[in-house]
Structure formats: structure tokens, C-alpha cells
Amino acid sequence: MIKIENLHKYFGKLEVLKGIDYEIQEKQVVCVIGPSGSGKSTFLRCINMLEEVTDGAIYIEDIKINAPKTNINAIRAEVGMVFQQFNLFPHMNVIDNVTMAPMQIRKMSRADAEQLGHELLKKVGLDSKAYSYPEQLSGGQQQRVAIARALAMKPKAILFDEPTSALDPEMVKEVLDVMKNLASEGMTMIVVTHEMGFAREVGDRVVFMDGGFIVEEGTPEEIFGNPQNERTKAFLGKVL
Amino acid sequence: MDIFDLQWDIVWNYRDMFIRGIGITIILTLSGYFGGIILGLLLGLGKLSQNKLIYWPCKLYVDLFRGTPMLVQILLIHLAVIPTIFGQSLGYMVSGITALVLNCAAYNAEIFRAGIQSIDKGQMEAARSLGLTHNQAMKKVILPQAFRRMIPPLGNEFIALLKDSSLVTVIAAPDILYASKVVAGASFRFWEPYIVAALLYLVLTYVVTKVVAFIEKRFSNSYVPRKAEGREAR
Numbered sequence: 001m002i003k004i005e006n007l008h009k010y011f012g013k014l015e016v017l018k019g020i021d022y023e024i025q026e027k028q029v030v031c032v033i034g035p036s037g038s039g040k041s042t043f044l045r046c047i048n049m050l051e052e053v054t055d056g057a058i059y060i061e062d063i064k065i066n067a068p069k070t071n072i073n074a075i076r077a078e079v080g081m082v083f084q085q086f087n088l089f090p091h092m093n094v095i096d097n098v099t100m101a102p103m104q105i106r107k108m109s110r111a112d113a114e115q116l117g118h119e120l121l122k123k124v125g126l127d128s129k130a131y132s133y134p135e136q137l138s139g140g141q142q143q144r145v146a147i148a149r150a151l152a153m154k155p156k157a158i159l160f161d162e163p164t165s166a167l168d169p170e171m172v173k174e175v176l177d178v179m180k181n182l183a184s185e186g187m188t189m190i191v192v193t194h195e196m197g198f199a200r201e202v203g204d205r206v207v208f209m210d211g212g213f214i215v216e217e218g219t220p221e222e223i224f225g226n227p228q229n230e231r232t233k234a235f236l237g238k239v240l
Numbered sequence: 241m242d243i244f245d246l247q248w249d250i251v252w253n254y255r256d257m258f259i260r261g262i263g264i265t266i267i268l269t270l271s272g273y274f275g276g277i278i279l280g281l282l283l284g285l286g287k288l289s290q291n292k293l294i295y296w297p298c299k300l301y302v303d304l305f306r307g308t309p310m311l312v313q314i315l316l317i318h319l320a321v322i323p324t325i326f327g328q329s330l331g332y333m334v335s336g337i338t339a340l341v342l343n344c345a346a347y348n349a350e351i352f353r354a355g356i357q358s359i360d361k362g363q364m365e366a367a368r369s370l371g372l373t374h375n376q377a378m379k380k381v382i383l384p385q386a387f388r389r390m391i392p393p394l395g396n397e398f399i400a401l402l403k404d405s406s407l408v409t410v411i412a413a414p415d416i417l418y419a420s421k422v423v424a425g426a427s428f429r430f431w432e433p434y435i436v437a438a439l440l441y442l443v444l445t446y447v448v449t450k451v452v453a454f455i456e457k458r459f460s461n462s463y464v465p466r467k468a469e470g471r472e473a474r
Contacts, residue, residue, distance in 0.1 A: 048369055050368070050369065073371050081369035083365070083366060085360075087360075087363060087366035089363065089366070089381055091463050104380065105370070105371045133463050133464045149370070150370070153371060
């Protein structure tokens, strides 16, 4: 469903991604792990063009997204994103955060959008907070709203950029539980994470990145149980 | 002591002129300010543009108008620019408002630019990741947040413009200061007319200060509507 070919990304002269090839199937949950600075967030951000690709190609359902003719807004509407810092819109209440994009882009009526919004908020367990503002919510609650906001566009895939890294430890679980639910419903997900337990339990594939390369890739059992590469072993030895 | 022998009736005899002057000052300031907001927003957005053909003219404009005295701008516009373009003067009102708009816009542009840039870039990314275009994201997400941060500096700019509008006296616009000059010229008394001018400006800026303070308070810190506060507490 998402295919990445020979992806290179430079920030100025610094080469952050040094040729990534990968393919993600529909309904797969791919967890990307690796040390800081390994390029995993950049890799994720390239997939919906939040970072401009320097070289290579990214295809989403056979449409090359980094081609000049491609309407990137239409592609982004199909690929949701959840950020480390939540990035909820502070001037809108929770339900408006969720309904804004479907109303703006899908031209959904307010009534339909709000119905969808309440459904999604129920799904993340926060319908009671529909008329609260982001600043009134805990970090974990904000991140769950952010997931509902991404779901409101009915995306074909969701990208998670370290969704629990900015959370207090006791709030990590509520967010991971929502993500687990999504995975069990068959959502295609790419998750950059430091939560090894989540990667092992929920991931269909685990990708280990280091130094701008995909060093190793496999099922959670393969990566966590029997890593082949020395760098993977060294990294897992430190974090597990 | 001669200077304490103040004769306020001199000013009182010219009260109609002062009242008209207040009107002119208010019209000039309001027109200049709201024109300056619209033009300033465009210039501010222009200064944020990646396109060099948009960025550089906007930057040049702002640098030019912030780097030269308003008095010089007023004289140039009234005596040189407008007569050259239209073949004749269009009167103090057109020249005065034009000068104030153009000048105020340069300052407002910087306020808008800074306000927009102060919004965390994650907000734009989140909006774009949902599929909003850059313009939609600006309108729905960035500007509503940025405007709130712009209120204090925009209030200061209004007060500054109100005072600076007195410079149009130089092209014989009959504002508050002009009335004082006429009184002074006719009576050779200087304390009374200029004290009155100062007091009138002081009253006007005081009123504006209060209004700005009210608006600031109304939009301070929290986005949570007052009524909902507490009720929706975590």
C-alpha cells in the first residue's frame, strides 16, 4: 500500500536518510525503532511530505506522492498523522478539533461531522470531554483526541510519530490501548516508538533504523527474539 | 508671574475649531489604522512568503516606511506623490489618510509577521497533515491563534498612530494640533492652546488604553470560554 524506493533526505549537507527501501502492506502495523538521530521520525514525516524528499520515490496506492503533479493535500487527507506533541488546536474545543477537517475538506455538513466526531470520541473514550478545550485535558487525553481527529478523515493509514514520548508514564497505557484497538480493527499503521512492549505485542513488522538506514527488519519475534545485526543487538541490549 | 495668568477664554472662543479638530484626528486615526491593518496583514504575509518576488518588495516597503520619518512621508505624499500622479492636490484628507495608512501598515506588517511566526510550527503541520491547504490552515488554525497574541502590540500601534496623526498639521489638516496653532498664531498665547491640545490627546489615548485593556482581558491566556470554566474542569 505504501512503497518507499531509495529514499534520501538531506538537511543542508547532512544526509539523514541514506537510501531507504520499504513496502508496507494494507492492514499492517509497522513499528519503527532505533536510537535518537537514526532518521526514523524523518522517515515517517517524508511519507506525508511534511519533509521534502531529496531523492527517491514514495508511492501511496501506486500514486507517486513526491511528483510535482501530485496533489499533496489530497494524499495527506488519506494518511493521518499523530504527533509527539499532540498539536491539538488550542482555540477549538475537542469536538471542533475533530470535525474541522471533515467539514473543510470532505465538505461534510456540521450535523454529520458532529455525529462522526461523537462516535470517534466514544471510541477513544472521551465523548464526555467533547466540549472541553485542549488545555483542560491531560496529555493522554489530548493524544487520544488527536487520534480521533486523524480518524475523522477516514484515512487509509495513520502515521504515529512517537505518540507516547511526551506523556507522563501513567498516561502511556491509555494511548497505547487506543492504538491497539485500531490495530485490531485492521488500520494500517506506521508507528515510530520507544515502546518496545507495544512493538512486540502489536507490531506485524518491526523495523530497526540506525544512521539513516534500515538495518534490520522482520517480525517482532525475529527482531526481539533473534536479532541478526550487531547494531540491533547493541540497541536492544540497551533498551530492553 | 506672567505665565500663571492663564486666559482660558481665548481657547474657549475657538471651541468649534477644537471640536472639529477632535473629529478630524479621530477620522484620520481610524482610517489610517484600519487601512493599515488590511495592508499590513498583506505585507506581513508577504514577508513570510517563500517566494522571493513577494518577500523582497514587502521587506523593502517595510524597511522604507519604518526607516524614514513620518513627517517626511506626509510631505512627500502631499506635495510630490499625489500632485504628480493626479496633477493636483486631493486635499489634506486624502494625503493624510494615505500617509497614515502606508506608515501604519509597515508597523502592523511586523506585528502580523511576528504574531504568525510565534505560533508553534506543529500547528501548521497538524493542519496540513489533515489535508488542509496552506491558506485553509492559515485561516482556520494559525491566524485565530496569532490574532490573540497581536492584540497588545496592535493596541500600542493604535495609540502611537493617534499621537503621530498630529503630524498632518504640517499639511494644514485641521486636527487638534492645528486648532492650537491657529489660536496661538492669532493670540500670541502659547500655554493655553498647547496645553489644551496635550490634554485632548491625553484623554483620547486614555480612552483607547482602556478599550485595549478590556479587549486584552477578554482574550487573555485561556481559550476556555468563561462560562464553561470550572464546569468542565478536569
